[in-house]
Amino acid sequence: MRLASIDLGTNTCNLSIADWSPHKLDVLHAEKQPIKLGAEGFSNGNVSEPAIQRVLTVLSKYRETISKYNVENTQVFATSGVRNAKNQQEIISRVKTITGYQLNIISGEQEAEFIYRGVRQAVPMDEKPYLLLDIGGGSNEIQIASMGKVYYRKSFDLGIARLLLKFQPSDPLTEQNIKDIHDYLSVEMKELISIAEKYQPKVLIGSSGSFDTFASIYIHKAGLVGTYKHAEWYEIPREYWLEIYQELTQKSREKRLKIPGMEAMRVEMIPLASVFTEFLINLFRIKVMIRSAYALKEGVFQSMARNLLDR
Numbered sequence: 001m002r003l004a005s006i007d008l009g010t011n012t013c014n015l016s017i018a019d020w021s022p023h024k025l026d027v028l029h030a031e032k033q034p035i036k037l038g039a040e041g042f043s044n045g046n047v048s049e050p051a052i053q054r055v056l057t058v059l060s061k062y063r064e065t066i067s068k069y070n071v072e073n074t075q076v077f078a079t080s081g082v083r084n085a086k087n088q089q090e091i092i093s094r095v096k097t098i099t100g101y102q103l104n105i106i107s108g109e110q111e112a113e114f115i116y117r118g119v120r121q122a123v124p125m126d127e128k129p130y131l132l133l134d135i136g137g138g139s140n141e142i143q144i145a146s147m148g149k150v151y152y153r154k155s156f157d158l159g160i161a162r163l164l165l166k167f168q169p170s171d172p173l174t175e176q177n178i179k180d181i182h183d184y185l186s187v188e189m190k191e192l193i194s195i196a197e198k199y200q201p202k203v204l205i206g207s208s209g210s211f212d213t214f215a216s217i218y219i220h221k222a223g224l225v226g227t228y229k230h231a232e233w234y235e236i237p238r239e240y241w242l243e244i245y246q247e248l249t250q251k252s253r254e255k256r257l258k259i260p261g262m263e264a265m266r267v268e269m270i271p272l273a274s275v276f277t278e279f280l281i282n283l284f285r286i287k288v289m290i291r292s293a294y295a296l297k298e299g300v301f302q303s304m305a306r307n308l309l310d311r
Helices: 049-066 088-099 108-122 160-167 175-188 191-199 209-221 238-250 270-284 296-309
Strands: 002-008 012-021 024-034 073-078 103-105 130-135 140-145 150-156 203-207 233-235 288-292
Touching: 002 049, 002 296, 012 049, 012 296, 024 049, 049 088, 073 088, 073 296, 088 103, 108 130, 108 140, 108 150, 108 203, 108 288, 108 296, 130 209, 130 270, 140 191, 150 191, 160 175, 160 270, 175 270, 191 270, 203 209, 203 270, 209 238, 209 270, 209 288, 238 270, 238 288
Parallel strands: 002 073, 073 103, 130 203, 203 288
Antiparallel strands: 002 012, 012 024, 130 140, 140 150, 233 288
């Protein structure tokens, strides 16, 4: 079954075309383009006109790409950036008019569910609780889950684009920047203190976006580029993570760009994503850090396929 998904995030718009079967996902084409919905700010809660134009340009390009494949079904969905926009109906209407696509706005709960489904396809989880983290531009999805059960799930509107707009930190980050962000997160996510004590997950599974960049830097440092090229999951050892964290928070933008494995479109946001990740690692006293190659889009593919099969 050949499927296509377009994920309209806050920072990037991701296209994936794949052949799906119950036991295998064969990706035929994948790409992502920066759209930066918050680049001009969110004036009165609205996505700006330049940002909407970027969205329409990228979606039109993706439509041309999809037309070259015999795709049975295409789903186009948007997450936090459009979900929280006051002018979301205007965006939906213009996407329909220009591209013909119906843009579906998914809730934070739905987004987290798709991420969970995707991670389960990649990582051999068991019945102990794991901390699942997906860092986005508009929101961050945090879950405590095992292979068979979700114990806690919440989408926090604390995405990295929002944190950048709020704090406008120095480059590189200062110790005061990091302290201010930690203080803010401690208040905004104070419920996680009791969650951490109740479930005590020791393994963090990170997916998408920032974790793809963390993973890319790690495999370059460890000399594992060829070995892990198609891996569905792998551990990022603590000693490597600490080295990566120091580099990403202490180096300037120019120097970050020179780090092997760094993705240029994430160079501005990756320092705060690192701070967010390390904050949770310390809060939950995480011992093992895993990167999952599967996340939101794989969960969406699974859902799409099941819906088509049930018809």
